[in-house]
Amino acid sequence: GNDFNEDAGFVGAYESGAPTDESTDWAWLKANSTIYWLLRTVTGGHRNQAGFDVQVDPYTAVIADKTVRFGRAYSREAADLSRPVNQIGRDETITAILHAKRILDEQGIALVIVLVPFKEEVYAAQMADQLTTADMTALASSRLAMHQFCADESLDCYDTTTDLTAVASEQLLYFENDTHLNAAGNALLADLIFDYLKTE
Numbered sequence: 001g002n003d004f005n006e007d008a009g010f011v012g013a014y015e016s017g018a019p020t021d022e023s024t025d026w027a028w029l030k031a032n033s034t035i036y037w038l039l040r041t042v043t044g045g046h047r048n049q050a051g052f053d054v055q056v057d058p059y060t061a062v063i064a065d066k067t068v069r070f071g072r073a074y075s076r077e078a079a080d081l082s083r084p085v086n087q088i089g090r091d092e093t094i095t096a097i098l099h100a101k102r103i104l105d106e107q108g109i110a111l112v113i114v115l116v117p118f119k120e121e122v123y124a125a126q127m128a129d130q131l132t133t134a135d136m137t138a139l140a141s142s143r144l145a146m147h148q149f150c151a152d153e154s155l156d157c158y159d160t161t162t163d164l165t166a167v168a169s170e171q172l173l174y175f176e177n178d179t180h181l182n183a184a185g186n187a188l189l190a191d192l193i194f195d196y197l198k199t200e
Contacts, residue, residue, distance in 0.1 A: 081142055
């Protein structure tokens with residue numbers, strides 16, 4: 001998946017009674033309180049008629065003459081390795097990567113793990129006055145955990161954060177109202193990966 005939180009969902013961690021970071025009080029409010037959902041809609045998002053979460057980015061910054069929204073609660077929650085469900089996702093991810101590595105080794109094929117940062121990490125300088133140190137630590141925690149995993153297992157890991165950040169002030173690499181790379185960001189990422197593979 002895109003993150004450890006998604007990977008936990010793929011293995012059914014949410015349905016299987018896995019530990020969560022919610023107290024009983026918060027769980028009760030989610031199930032019974034209209035005020036809870038009104039506040040969630042204003043601060044974090046809501047579900048549309050199809051039942052999908054509509055996320056709200058509460059902060060803005062001007063980047064390359066465009067107003068860019070950021071600070072989505074889901075991004076922090078999905079990356080934060082202090083959350084038990086993300087720890088399950090991390091363990092599942094590690095298991096899957098090591099399994100893939102064994103298969104590729106048998107075929108003589110190299111494995112390269114590519115890490116792509118959150119928008120907030122690439123544009124940290126432009127967003128620093130609105131995000132806390134705790135926010136940035138949570139956002140980086142999964143990426144840094146993958147660094148440690150790659151080091152422990154002697155895996156080839158290319159973290160694109162530095163290279164994306166190097167050109168971030170010149171152009172917008174992510175969608176203005178979304179967490180994903182835009183066309184320019186994907187084109188740059190493809191070039192960076194190509195150049196990295198040529199040197200390996």
